[in-house]
Amino acid sequence: MRKPWSSIRQSWRTFWGAHRTLKRALYPLVWLPTGIVFTELFYTVKSVNGRSMQPTLNPDTSPWRDLVVFDRLSIRTLRRYERGDVVALASPLDSKLLVKRVVALEGDTVKTLPPYPDAEVRVPVGHAWVEGDEYFHSEDSNTFGPVPLALIDSKLVWIVWPQHRFGPLLVPSEPDPRLPRGPSWRVEKAAADKARWRNSRVTVVQQKPSSSEDLSTRVV
Amino acid sequence: MFGTRFVNAAKAFVRLSRDNPDEALKSVTRAAKASALGTLYLVNAVCAAHLFAEHIGWINLVDGPSMLPTMADSGEYILENKMIRPKDIKRGDLVTYLSPLDPSRIVCKRVIGLPGDIICVDPTGELAPSTEHVVIPRNHVWLSGDNAVMSRDSRVYGPVSMALIKGRMVARVWPPSKITVFRSNFDYID
Numbered sequence: 033m034r035k036p037w038s039s040i041r042q043s044w045r046t047f048w049g050a051h052r053t054l055k056r057a058l059y060p061l062v063w064l065p066t067g068i069v070f071t072e073l074f075y076t077v078k079s080v081n082g083r084s085m086q087p088t089l090n091p092d093t094s095p096w097r098d099l100v101v102f103d104r105l106s107i108r109t110l111r112r113y114e115r116g117d118v119v120a121l122a123s124p125l126d127s128k129l130l131v132k133r134v135v136a137l138e139g140d141t142v143k144t145l146p147p148y149p150d151a152e153v154r155v156p157v158g159h160a161w162v163e164g165d166e167y168f169h170s171e172d173s174n175t176f177g178p179v180p181l182a183l184i185d186s187k188l189v190w191i192v193w194p195q196h197r198f199g200p201l202l203v204p205s206e207p208d209p210r211l212p213r214g215p216s217w218r219v220e221k222a223a224a225d226k227a228r229w230r231n232s233r234v235t236v237v238q239q240k241p242s243s244s245e246d247l248s249t250r251v252v
Numbered sequence: 253m254f255g256t257r258f259v260n261a262a263k264a265f266v267r268l269s270r271d272n273p274d275e276a277l278k279s280v281t282r283a284a285k286a287s288a289l290g291t292l293y294l295v296n297a298v299c300a301a302h303l304f305a306e307h308i309g310w311i312n313l314v315d316g317p318s319m320l321p322t323m324a325d326s327g328e329y330i331l332e333n334k335m336i337r338p339k340d341i342k343r344g345d346l347v348t349y350l351s352p353l354d355p356s357r358i359v360c361k362r363v364i365g366l367p368g369d370i371i372c373v374d375p376t377g378e379l380a381p382s383t384e385h386v387v388i389p390r391n392h393v394w395l396s397g398d399n400a401v402m403s404r405d406s407r408v409y410g411p412v413s414m415a416l417i418k419g420r421m422v423a424r425v426w427p428p429s430k431i432t433v434f435r436s437n438f439d440y441i442d
Contacts, residue, residue, distance in 0.1 A: 065300035072306075111356060124413035125391050127338065156409070158353040182350035182416055 074105050077192060078120070080131050084164030084172070087219060088118065088201070089131065089191075099193035100201075102186035113137055113160060113181060115234070116227075118188040118201060121162060124176050129185065132162035132172050135230060138181075139237035148174045160184065161234075165226065203227075309333045311425055314360060318397035318404070322346070322434075323360070329426035330360075338414035341366070341393060344438030346421035349395070352409045360421060361405050365394030376400070379407045386411070393417070 048055045080089050080098045089098045102120055106112045117134045136142045141154050142161050155161050159178035164170025173179060191197050204223040211217055269276035304310070315326045323330070332348060341347060343363055351357040365371045370387050371394045373380040388394055392411035397403025406412060423433040 063296060065303055066296045069299040069302055072303075122413075122415035124415060125389070127391060127413070127415040158351070158355065158409075180350070180352035180355065180413070180416060182352060182355035183413065184355070 072104065073109065074103075075189075076102050076104060076186065078102055082131075082169075084166055084170035085118065085131055085133070086166045086169070087223060088133075088165050089188075094194055094197075096194050098191060098197075100188050101190035101192060103189045104186040107184055107187050111181075113184065115140075115231075115236070116203065119162065119184050120186045120188070121179060121184045123171070124179055124183060125171075130162075130171070131188065132164050132170070133230075134160050134184075135163045135173070136161040136234045136236075141235040141237075142173075143233040145174045148177070153178065158182075163230070305334075307334055309335065309419070309422075316359075317402040318399055319346075319360060319362075320399040320402070322362075322398045323424070327427070328424055328430070331422045331425050332419045333422045334419040336417070336420045338391075338417050341414070341417070341420070342436055342438070344436030346434050347393075347395070347417050348419045348421065349412060349416040350418065352412060352416065353404070358418065361395035361397050361403070363393050364396045364406070365411075367392055369394065371406075374407045391415070 078100060080100055083090055083092075086092065089100070107119070113134060115134055115137060118131060119134055120129050120131050122128070123130050136155050137160050138155050138157050140161070141152055143152055144150060145163075145167055153161075155178045158181055160181055161173045161178050163172045163174065167174060188201055190200055204220075204227040206224045207217050207220040265276065265279070268279070309332055311329050311331050313326075314323050314328055314330050317325050336347075341363055343366060345363045346360060347363055348358050348360045351359050365388050367388050367390045370385050372382065373384045373386060375382055388411045391414050393414060394406045395412050396405045396407070400407075421434055424430055
């Protein structure tokens, strides 16, 4: 009786023995699963579209779209959500990926912006309030309300391109008042003012609502 | 049998290292390289299995009383299809999604309403007045556990975005006496 497996193995070996160059070219594909899992669980590079995060991302002066590194590890595995983080999230209204800033987390009270119907909103358990830095160019929580944390996909950590802004994403800080007040000074000042105004609209809750205790019951 | 083979190999190695130390060192390097590559292949295989489970489908253990009597409290394995387009979801499907209350939790519920439907929030009047109705917004669905009393679902957190939906429950595969293919149990009444 012929052994089907050994004959298949034999012809497989003769094929790759006859096509050495093809084998060498295709061999790296064997490692594709590891690569994909790395981008899904750790870090990934993406380009950012649109102007809702100006001037932090895609400033008007830039002819390119920003190329940035997103950190999935601290969101998906470690579940570290911080106010002020720039995050990528799936839009609840059409599932497309958005880039926004986390303004408030569960329990916080936010003074909303138009078009949100209520003047103030308390962010429910397991949710976050996200806004674009240019809220008037942005479809964000002021349109669709607080978003579940589970929609947040990753956190922006590093700008790769354009080259002159290469580096980690900086937290906006007040510029030195003694420096000459040129265009870049004014941009920095505007960013710091905007951050202060954004934070002033949020009443941060000191102690997290007792959600963990609630959820540990077996009712799911 | 494995033990004696191992002992023989060790003896052979001792002999080789006494007679020809260079050759022995080479064989150690070769073995180390081979086992390192083997480990990498193993990691790669685990990654491939992870990708399969995440994007194509897998068999999962379900637990919790919220889907009684469709699914038991514990000990049932369900085949899950992850290759779904949220737009193809129908009323009556069993879907898995990330909990809007806790992002690290995956829960399973039944789809009751699709975008545009008008839904009575809670007909029993327990969690909301029984007269309260809502229109489901675009790209959202209304989800409900089969065991309403023991379920935390859209009555608590409202319509759920389709972006949270991860998969659809296809069939129960274990225990063998209860093998079932889940079909839509949704009927229109005139």
